[in-house]
Amino acid sequence: MTKQLSHYVNRDLSWIEFNRRVLEEAQDINNPLLERAKFLAIVSSNLDEFMSVRVAGIQDQLRAGYSKTDFTGYTPAVLWKRLIKRANQMVSDQYRTYREIMRSLAKEGITLRSVEDLSAAQLKVISDYFHEIVFPVLTPMAVDQSRPFPLVHTKELYLSVLLKQDGEVEEEPLFAIVQVPSILPRLFQLPSRAGSKKLEFVLLEDIIQQFIHILFNGYTPFAVHPFRLIRNADLLLNEDEAEDLLEEIEKELRKRRWGIPVRLEVEKGIHPYALQMLQEELEIQDNLFLADGPIDLTFFMKFANSLPGYEHLRFERMEPQYPQEFQETDDMFEVIRERDVLVYHPYESFEAVNDFVMQAAYDPDVLAIKMTLYRVSGHSALVQALAMAAEAGKQVTVVVELKARFDEERNIAWARQLEKAGCHVVYGLVGLKTHAKILLVVRREQGTLRRYVHVGTGNYNDSTATLYTDIGLFTAHPVIGEDASALFNEVTGYSSPYEWKAFGVAPTDLKEKLFRLIDREISHALEGRPAYIIAKMNSLSHQAMVDKLYEASQAGVKIDLIVRGVCCLRPGVPGVSDNIRIISIVDRFLEHARIMYFANGGDDEVYLSSADWMTRNLTRRIELMCPVFDQTLRQILINMLRLNLNDNVKARQLLPTGVYTHVESGSEPHRSQFEAQVIHNWKSSV
Known part of the structure; x- marks a missing residue:
């Protein structure tokens, strides 16, 4: 007997699926090669924020002994395990993609070298660079009885170093760490070999490893491995008692560097003793990832943007037009x-x-x-x-x-x-x-x-x-x-509640106004008039809003949702959400607009908004939804929404199982972002 699916998709698991869609763009061979590298960097950046905020919040719940089930059916303990497993699977796929991209870049004459592969002339260059530029900013930090484990900053790259003293037999290795300076470029461009036009680079941490013995005179480093820590980045503000909010936030920002460790990333093949030291000192056991490649692939963003002369490996340049x-x-x-x-x-x-x-x-x-x-x-x-x-x-x-x-x-x-x-x-x-x-x-x-x-x-x-x-x-x-x-x-200032004539404003009445608009569509559907909702947003996770959309679907309202990221609504469930279709578009530009269309029995209404349909936006933020009164502009926005809904190149459809799949292509491909680049396609289409 199969277990019945919950009517809701978990918010955090849905986010993992969103970041996997970003990863798919890095894997898509139809995207230009350097653009694929940038998507790879975005995956890493997204995951850093997710770990430091969302996963950190779940960790706080576990530490507090919180064990209640959320509306999607997950306890913090079960969700934690599933998130870590899925995140690690995704990052393993990311590193496989990294190796594929590096092989493709090598065919284009762009290579990342290991120190062992460098020529004598190139070794001389990195030696000079190390001694003149890198060495003066390095600080070796030993760990022993008199020197406690130093502060490891979040998202910074470090090297763990195991040493033995020259001429002595140690029962166990000596341990130290060295921060890889983020003020220096992560990639160092090497001089070209004689007769070669190839661009060759070496990682900064590899340069430091090559000469790290210079930092430890009288000792021999025998195991050097990169690692990186992600800490809890949420600010714990007591706004009610803060005399000066600006000063209070500045104080909390200083505390962020001591946030509780959430995730540890280490190089695959790290020495067991070094790993044990890191896990014990940083008090992190569960959320560990072994990277099969360079730790922290966000460096690909600067790398992909800074290479001159490789325009054929990028999207065609688009110059924004003045309105x-x-x-x-x-x-x-x-x-x-x-x-x-x-x-x-x-x-x-x-x-x-x-x-x-x-x-x-x-x-x-x-x-x-x-x-x-x-x-x-x-x-x-x-x-x-x-x-x-x-x-x-x-x-x-x-x-x-x-x-x-x-x-x-x-x-x-x-x-x-x-x-x-x-x-x-x-x-x-x-x-x-x-x-x-x-x-x-x-x-x-x-x-x-x-x-x-x-x-x-x-x-x-x-x-x-x-x-x-x-x-x-x-x-x-x-x-x-x-x-x-x-x-x-x-x-x-101080102001009594205002009767908004046009706006919907959170947290006072935006949710209620949206509910009234959806209820109106329900009435139109029940009475046989045109009833249709198109809503475009970044995320949909507010349970009551999901339930209201289910109610509308059951009343016969057709609903098309364009939700880029998190979506807790499960479409296509018989008897629950049969009339709801959900797509997500991940492409060259980040889909960020919030647009709401209501058929209103044939008297169309369109709204622009700053708010996603999430709990935080509808209840804990000052948000705004504004109607578009001009009929021509309303039609332009409706056309834009239909352009998104017709996308069969970069759109993925959410299935009832919670899985996203590429929209089936018709006879003619439609890529909404590229079609929208031609301004007259949407401004002169009415």
């Missing part, structure tokens, strides 16, 4: 007054957003600028424009989210810079992350005030805007403007 609506004008306000404007990144340039803020900064009729910042690039033109506006005497209010994970330090720096320029900087509400993406400009026009608003599905980050697919909407619609002002008032 056509703004191309023939110096006055963006005039254009937005006349009509709403939709911008689709990365096909259209983020410079339009920068220019909008810059124009507002210089415009003497602009009185105020208000904006949320969640993740900002390292050299943000937006931040410079906001600072200029404040220095010009405008009222500039910036809600900076200090708790944006792994961007905390950068956001603290931006907050201080903006404050120095005279901006009002707000850190949001206690216990809630401000994840909404909204920009409000208040302008004086003909004796009255007009509000101009930009809402987006992605961060105000010009770097990720070239890598993520996101939607931005410029509008001067008065109802959206009123809601925008009310939203900033709620975040920055």
